[in-house]
Each structure stands twice: as structure tokens, then as C-alpha cells.
Amino acid sequence: MGSGPAPLRALAAAATALLAAAPLGCAGDGPKTPPAGAGAPSAPQEVCTLLITHWAGVILDAGEGRDAVRLDYQSMGLSGGQNDILRAVLADARAEQGAEDPAAAHRLIAREAQRRCADRYRSGAPTDGPWQ
Structure with missing residues (x-):
């Protein structure tokens, strides 16, 4: 992971840490159970939310019509x-930013990324293809 933009390296490191830590506990601790009323942690959902929130913020902050990241x-x-x-x-x-302000748009990004990623990974990782 020595190449690429610094934010991308930081995201990759965070995603790796989440994936490495989420399913594991310390030896002898027994199974981890979420608090009452909480769903089991979903590392893919958390990684999705982190990635979407980051890239949506970067692209939105670059302004309309600009290719901020020049990445597919x-x-x-x-x-x-x-x-x-x-x-x-x-x-x-973008619709929210036009109607309100940049802070409202970023709050919407965080909220919608979390909701949409939760929907996507509710029953585990999607199985309808490697790039779906």
C-alpha cells in the first residue's frame, strides 16, 4: 500500500483494520454478543459507509462538473x-447543497451512506457477482 493518494492509503489502512478486527475476539473471550437491541456488527457495511462518505465528500467539495479524484x-x-x-x-x-448549505449536504452524505450501505449488507455480502 505504498502508492496512491494519501487519503486512499489511509482509507485502505482503516478498512484493513476494520476487516481484521471485526470478526475476531481475544482467545478465550468466548463469542461476542451485541448489546440488547443492537444488530451484529457488519464489517462490510462499515467499510462501505466509510468509503462512500469519504469519496462523496471529496467529490462534492470539488464542485459541480469537476473530476476531483480522476479515479474510476x-x-x-x-x-x-x-x-x-x-x-x-x-x-x-448536490440537491441538498443547492437548497441548504455545504454542512447540510455533508450530514446527508453521512446519513444516506450509512442507510444505503446497511440496506445493501443487511443479509451479508451481495452474491450476485464479484463487482455487484
Whole structure:
């Protein structure tokens, strides 16, 4: 992971840490159970939310019509389905930014990324293709 933009390296490191830590506990601790009323942690959902929130913010902050990242979705670390989420979240955020202010658009990004990624990974990882 020695190449690429610094934010991408930081995201990759965070995603790796989430994936490495989420399913494991310390030896002898026994199974981990979520608090009452909480769903089991979903590392793919959390990684999706992290990636979508990051890239939507970067692209939105670059302004309308500018290619801020000059990367395709795979270079951003997204699957095809995650790219669909990114595009939908960006469309909503741009509409919100025009109606409200940049802070409202960023709050919408965080909220919608979390909701859409939760929907996508509710029953585990998608199985309809490697890039879906």
C-alpha cells in the first residue's frame, strides 16, 4: 500500500483494520454478543459507509462538473454496487447543497451512506457477482 493518494492509503489502512478486527475476539473471550437491541456488527457495511462518505465528500467539495479524484470506482476501492450508492448519495447531496448549505449536504452524505450501505449488507455480502 505504498502508492496512491494519501487519503486512499489511509482509507485502505482503516478498512484493513476494520476487516481484521471485526470478526475476531481475544482467545478465550468466548463469542461476542451485541448489546440488547443492537444488530451484529457488519464489517462490510462499515467499510462501505466509510468509503462512500469519504469519496462523496471529496467529490462534492470539488464542485459541480469537476473530476476531483480522476479515479474510476474500482480505483476508489468500490464495487459496482457501492458505486451505485455513491452516485445516488452524491445526487441527493448536490440537491441538498443547492437548497441548504455545504454542512447540510455533508450530514446527508453521512446519513444516506450509512442507510444505503446497511440496506445493501443487511443479509451479508451481495452474491450476485464479484463487482455487484
